[in-house]
Amino acid sequence: MKPSYLVFVLKVLAAFPLLGLYGGVTAIFDGRLAMGAAIVFGAVLLSAFIMWMAAVLECLEQITCPTGKK
Secondary structure, three states, X not given: OOHHHHHHHHHHHOOHHHHHHHXXXXXXXXXXXXXXXXXXXXXXXXXXXXXXXXXXXXXXXXXXXXXXXX
């Protein structure tokens, strides 16, 4: 798999943990503040980590192949 495709897949996968925000916000509104905050924090942290991996992979791709030839 080409690295550019892998970067695209990682960016798409980074959106899926954010669907957990719905469950976290629902739990907060139901009165379970600690549980909701943990779900929201975990979803945002996981999404940020996946986006970080995509950014690092994109930078490595530019370093190893600066002219764009693959």
